[in-house]
Amino acid sequence: MKFAAPLKSNSKKVMLLGSGELGREVVIEAQRLGLETIAVDKYENAPAHQVAHRSYVVNMQNKDAILEIIRREKPDFILPEVEALSIEALLEAEKEGFNVIPNADAVNKTMNRKNIRTFAAEDLGLKTGPYKFVTTQEGLLEAAKELGFPVVIKPVMSSSGHGQSVARSESDIPHSWEEAKEARGDASELIVEAFVDFDYEITLLTARNGKETVFCEPIGHEQRDGDYVFSWQPMQMTPKALQNAQDIAKRITDGLGGQGIFGVELFVKGDEVYFSEVSPRPHDTGMVTLITQSQSEFALHLRAVLGLPLGFTFYGDGASAAFKSEVDSYAPVVEVDESLFTDNSYVRVFGKPEAHKGRRLAVALVFDKVERALEKSRELIKKIRDA
Ligand SMILES: Nc1ncnc2c1ncn2[C@@H]1O[C@H](COP(=O)(O)OP(=O)(O)OP(=O)(O)O)[C@@H](O)[C@H]1O
Ligand SMILES: NCC(=O)N[C@@H]1O[C@H](COP(=O)([O-])[O-])[C@@H](O)[C@H]1O
Ligand SMILES: [Mg+2]
Numbered sequence: 001m002k003f004a005a006p007l008k009s010n011s012k013k014v015m016l017l018g019s020g021e022l023g024r025e026v027v028i029e030a031q032r033l034g035l036e037t038i039a040v041d042k043y044e045n046a047p048a049h050q051v052a053h054r055s056y057v058v059n060m061q062n063k064d065a066i067l068e069i070i071r072r073e074k075p076d077f078i079l080p081e082v083e084a085l086s087i088e089a090l091l092e093a094e095k096e097g098f099n100v101i102p103n104a105d106a107v108n109k110t111m112n113r114k115n116i117r118t119f120a121a122e123d124l125g126l127k128t129g130p131y132k133f134v135t136t137q138e139g140l141l142e143a144a145k146e147l148g149f150p151v152v153i154k155p156v157m158s159s160s161g162h163g164q165s166v167a168r169s170e171s172d173i174p175h176s177w178e179e180a181k182e183a184r185g186d187a188s189e190l191i192v193e194a195f196v197d198f199d200y201e202i203t204l205l206t207a208r209n210g211k212e213t214v215f216c217e218p219i220g221h222e223q224r225d226g227d228y229v230f231s232w233q234p235m236q237m238t239p240k241a242l243q244n245a246q247d248i249a250k251r252i253t254d255g256l257g258g259q260g261i262f263g264v265e266l267f268v269k270g271d272e273v274y275f276s277e278v279s280p281r282p283h284d285t286g287m288v289t290l291i292t293q294s295q296s297e298f299a300l301h302l303r304a305v306l307g308l309p310l311g312f313t314f315y316g317d318g319a320s321a322a323f324k325s326e327v328d329s330y331a332p333v334v335e336v337d338e339s340l341f342t343d344n345s346y347v348r349v350f351g352k353p354e355a356h357k358g359r360r361l362a363v364a365l366v367f368d369k370v371e372r373a374l375e376k377s378r379e380l381i382k383k384i385r386d387a
Pocket of ligand 1: 129152154158159160161162164193194195196197201223226227228265276277284
């Protein structure tokens with residue numbers, strides 16, 4: 001493999017569509033291999049903008065605007081980093097010969113819950129909880145009654161819990177209907193899911209480099225309001241549950257195809273494993289790999305994209321805790337207690353230019369035996385605050 005320098009006529013270029021905290025780590029890893037990096041997002045000074053060679057601010061849902069940047073920059077690899085972006089632009093770019101990671105069809109399927117759920121459950125036959133799709137409030141009530149309360153309601157296009165709610169009875173339906181409008185993406189259709197009473201849930205990071213598929217240790221996580229708050233690795237699983245999880249991850253990622261890392265989200269009850277959803281890119285709960293693995297999920301993503309070998313060492317157990325702002329601010333300051341800077345813990349501050357309530361601004365990482373690491377991350381996260 002040959003590695004050119006950036007900003008030359010023969011440079012290899014990587015374009016990130018979405019430039020948040022996950023993209024920032026991908027850009028850093030890309031630069032470590034001499035790649036030229038271009039970061040695109042809908043607002044100025046997004047985390048990856050701050051480290052990339054060039055950056056663009058554009059309406060990510062505008063086909064022409066995205067295509068214009070792609071045609072101008074001619075990247076060797078286009079890495080979608082957020083769900084809410086113009087899929088038409090990606091389909092067209094692929095048609096023109098650009099390499100969309102993992103491929104435009106996989107991005108199309110995974111960005112929309114209806115597409116990915118029907119693909120997983122109906123085409124591939126993977127086990128999921130019962131679900132229905134609705135477009136009206138009356139339809140929502142009907143579906144919830146048929147599935148049985150409680151139900152989880154989510155816009156077909158959204159992420160990080162935006163627009164998501166749990167309805168426990170009929171009286172919650174009007175609120176859930178209103179809440180869905182908070183979607184980051186498309187709320188014209190909703191998925192209504194029976195509540196899966198799982199023992200625990202995991203993300204199984206799965207990397208494909210065109211030659212082999214490699215799994216990371218399973219990542220356990222805790223979610224609040226549809227968004228991750230703590231994650232730890234490895235999640236203790238029975239051998240049978242782990243085998244089932246890897247089988248599902250292999251089937252869904254083979255089904256989607258292409259190269260890169262995927263975050264396969266699964267619910268586990270006993271030895272039974274239910275498919276939930278999958279990100280065709282690094283996963284927020286996978287930030288824990290920044291402290292547990294010789295090659296983080298971001299480094300593995302790049303290796304997979306470039307077709308490089310996927311070998312890495314699992315250094316040992318760890319945990320991560322997301323810090324979310326409690327204020328709205330145009331000049332956010334994250335105050336971190338010195339006790340976070342120890343031999344086995346540290347913090348990464350994302351440098352987001354604006355804070356609002358609930359926005360993730362930093363992550364605390366702890367390296368320790370998994371229970372202690374999680375316990376410690378619960379203590380440490382209380383020592384991070386908005387200044
Ligand atoms: N059917 C369900 N039964 C029980 N819990 C659920 C169900 N669907 C979702 N959840 C809970 O809500 C969380 C978020 O749901 P989901 O992953 O579908 O949304 P998301 O907005 O895509 O989140 P992210 O972007 O952070 O992955 C899940 O990790 C799980 O904890
Ligand atoms: N669950 C998806 C996820 O974690 N995505 C990550 O959050 C950023 C958006 O953050 P913002 O909402 O603070 O701009 C995205 O750009 C990505 O890095
Ligand atoms: Mg999810």
